[in-house]
Amino acid sequence: MIDDAPVGLADAPARNINMIEAINDALDIMLSHDPTVVIMGEDVGYFGGVFRATAGLQEKHGKNRVFDTPISECGIIGAAVGMGAYGLRPVPEIQFADYIYPGIDQLISEAARLRYRSAGEYIAPMTVRSPFGGGIFGGQTHSQSPESLFTHVAGLKTVIPSTPYDAKGLLIAAIEDNDPVIFFEPKRIYNGPFSGYYDKPVEPWKNHADSRVPEGYYSIPLGKARTVREGDALTVLTYGTMVHVSEAVCREKGVDAEIIDLRTLVPLDIAAIEASVEKTGRCLIVHEATRTSGFGAELSALVTERCFYHLEAPVERVTGFDTPYPHSLEWAYFPGPVRIGEAIDSILKA
Known part of the structure; x- marks a missing residue:
């Protein structure tokens, strides 16, 4: 250090x-x-x-x-x-x-x-x-x-x-x-977060709270998740770009979701995941990678194994498709507000 x-x-x-x-x-x-x-x-x-x-x-x-x-x-x-x-x-x-x-x-x-x-x-x-x-x-x-x-x-x-x-x-x-x-x-x-809509402008980082970066040295421990926003209705487990897409969807829908930014997949902050899902009783997993054998499958298994008796609805995933990444259809492939919103509705109705 x-x-x-x-x-x-x-x-x-x-x-x-x-x-x-x-x-x-x-x-x-x-x-x-x-x-x-x-x-x-x-x-x-x-x-x-x-x-x-x-x-x-x-x-x-x-x-x-x-x-x-x-x-x-x-x-x-x-x-x-x-x-x-x-x-x-x-x-x-x-x-x-x-x-x-x-x-x-x-x-x-x-x-x-x-x-x-x-x-x-x-x-x-x-x-x-x-x-x-x-x-x-x-x-x-x-x-x-x-x-x-x-x-x-x-x-x-x-x-x-x-x-x-x-x-x-x-x-x-x-x-x-x-x-x-x-x-x-x-x-x-790289240059700013965004809502997930192709036709909406990218929000520059200079207007975002998390762009305020201290000068000089500091480190963030690996294996420690971040609670982006607290909530009681459901837990959203996500990382990377999908943090901002998920947050935008929950804000637009007015859903009291707790969003957990995993930050590191290995080591994984299992304690933070358990605490959130035990509180909300519902869990949505969002990532950009393909669905089959994606990291969301591991997250789903962990939540089911460790929080089964707290769950009030099945764990759901919104991911990329099991296809090669398309060029012109990138925004259809990318998990966006429509698919995430439908998954949230499904979980809350269960």
């Missing part, structure tokens, strides 16, 4: 920034304070990343700390595993989550198992950053949500922020963690 952490975040100077700026700030802070941190990936150096998340970092910290790599996801992640075992804290960027598949063997067979297979002699303290989900009409090669593939792997941690405040604090915590972390960034909300 960095020694000059502010005593109280409430008293720390703060500014309104978007998620991209918050991520850049977190990376800058860790590069400045920890000489073992290095950033690597395609176009992350001179160009500053395709979404500009690493803009200016190579110029400030040098080409040995922030450097470009060949177009080889397997090579990027494999090299990061070796760097971590050697004593560095690499932060490799995979340009889009859709490109991470060539590196899955390195993540599963090497990074996730290194601590165990070496009896603790070696670790892989690496944080794999990657934009994921829809938002740019990128179709099936730039829009996938593969988080459930990684939550299944023992030894990997999976983090998905939904606000600039969380993005900075969670990324710092992930980089400091001694285990490999998959850090998925919802690109649809």
